[in-house]
Amino acid sequence: MNEPDAITWELRGIRKTFGPVVANDDVSLALRRGQIHGLVGENGSGKSTLIRTLCGAHQPDSGTILHEGRPVRLDNPFASRASGIATVFQEFSLVPHMTVAENIFLGRWPGAHLHVDWRGMRQAARRVLADLRIDVSPDAVVRDLPVAQQQLVEIAKAMAANADVIILDEPTTALGLREIDHLHDLLRRMRERGAAILYISHRLDEVVRLCDVVTVMRNGRVVSTAAETPIDVSGIITLMIGKDVTEHYPKAHSEPGEVLLEARDLTTERGVRGVSFAVRRGEVLGLWGMLGSGRSAIARALFGVDPLTGGEVRLRGRTLRIHSPSDAIAAGIALLTENRKTDGLFFNFTGTENITAANLRDFDRGLWLDVRSEHKVSRRLIERLQVTPEAEFELVDRLSGGNQQKIVVARWLAAGAEVFILDEPTQGIDVGTKVAIYQLINEFTGAGKGVILISSDDKELLAMSDRVAIVRRGQIVRTDKASEFSKADLLESSDERKRAA
């Protein structure tokens, strides 16, 4: 039963759809004891859907899950955890103000009834940590620990729960090189101990270095099984991208004009370290980088969210003094934030009130707001962006995601900006709305405005940008024409390690 290489968990023919979208189609995958199994694929290839099936977060439409050869149902996350599956997500499940020991045994504190055996718990935690050779005090408070150590605690927590399968979803995005090494050592020790590990990462050299076998997914299907996949970076990239790369991006190239916005040696305390670039009229500058690379921090710096500690921003050749978003808006800069729910929309407002929120001063007649011309502006934009007409009077939480995204875009059209910073403008919206946003980008450039496009979708970024700048660790490491980059370039450039070596 416990011999190494035995299959402990197996997925067979898993299919999962969300409405018309087929997220997983006939996916099979086997996890073996003492093996680190890599799972790779581009955004939207269906990896996360598959993990969520294993976590019990949702049920497959068809297909079977086998545990030790017997079919099981994972009705909910508790069932999954109880059968020995532990998942470490990018967002941790630790309670920040509790100690490491309390977190490791969260919900399972030893003791009877109201009594908690704190001493026993600390000793047990110390054993678990020592066992995994994690150098963290059981008495340390979690929020005082660096992110990397929190991650190790998260894994210790999974181990203490007697998990025999550990799923790690992008575990290294927040980690530095040495911390990654540390994590990998830990995973290898756990492999020796007979744990089955499923490792999901976009950093392919890591995958190649660490994993014993790799499954590659594309468009919801397994394109290369563990037995087939070659363990080398370029082979995997070819499999990931495939040959059928034919998505439609209606990019209109307009002749770039004079320099519109120029950043010189931009520096902030929150992740921008001496960044310089220029955006011309009619040009789209794409920013590519990993989560936390500083691409969104650059946007925040330009928009006056994070104060500059060095450098300057020039618009039309004049140096700007930007201390707040309202200064940036007044100067003609717009920021479409990455997360429209937390940073974009007012859910207590109608579509109209959302659209005019950034330029209320235009409607301010001293003692009153000119509600009539406010509605005139919003109706015009709602028609232009083909938002559903009821948005004018309806609260935005009754609108679809695509309509909501159009509403926040409309806000910046109403504000009459010249430079548009679009942070993940097509995240989580349907294809039709995506194309509408692309066409809008074309309109901007056609009208001589400048666009800074931030996107994790490499196809989109390469297709819609005129030039691309690669951001790593708060700095721009390469700027070039978009046509000079290949997809593989972008994927490899996210590999900090390769460059650093």
Place this chain on the structure above:
Amino acid sequence: MRRWLAHPLVGPAIATIVIALLVAATTDRFLTAGNLNNLALQVSIVALVAIGSTAVIFIGGIDLSPGSVIALLTMVLACMLKFWEISFWPAIVLTLLLGAGIGAFNGFITAYLRIPAFITTLAGYSAYRGLAFMFNKGSPVFSASDRLEPLFYGTALGIPLPLIYLVVFFAIAYWLMRYTRLGRSIYAVGGNANAARLSGINVRRTQLYAFVIAGLMAAVGAVLMAARLNSGSPNYGAGLELQAIAAAVIGGASLVGGRGDVLATLFGALTITIVQNGLNLNAVPTSTQNIVIGAIIVLAVGIDMWRGELGRLVAFRRSSASVQQKTATQGEKP
């Protein structure tokens, strides 16, 4: 028709009317001219103070201080008129300015020094009443001025003045909240402070202004309180802050901020006052009255919440699939 029913005023207005009908059914004395006049006088102070409480609730805060501010300001006003030989109207204006200043102080501590509103105004609740006791050796000031009482008991064109104050102040408050940039900013900050900042709205200044409104309305309440009793006392206004908050909440203002209608607060205040009045007319003791008011607060808020919850339950069923898909794509960033 559906839009009309969904208007935030409809629920509280119906509740007020139903309660009024209930009370009218239990006693003949409710619908007499004398009693209705009395009712207008009773509701006026709470309702006016509640305008300020509502403004603070709209930005997502809470104001526990107006009862104590009223105590302090009645003492200051009475002292000005009786001992400090300040003439009548300047004293009134000074009182109002002082109230606005206290509001600005609360707002500064909350918005700029980032102390939560609950803490700031809990401190104010304690401190301003303490300050009130420092005037006139802590004793009430009686018979402050002959000119005070007409402010409260006077009439214009046969209409009691407090009723006119109510109409004027609520009209202004409604206009301010619905049709000015400040009002829109208040709703925006309460609805999503992050988004408000990223839309160029000065979040802190907006929060400060909401507190200034609260301070000013507490001062209006203080002037009326002093006028009603022709005196100032460090014991006035006790518990008024909670009645004002109750009025806002019964009117449907969301304590999370950003949602509600200031006119509904008037209905909230009316509901409380009519219940008290009806119970008084039926000779129900004060202790029982307080219990009934407590039950009404929970019921009013509960009905509001359950309504939303039922709606959300249906919406959740429909959207849970798409939410999972969304989180799935978010988890896959490089």
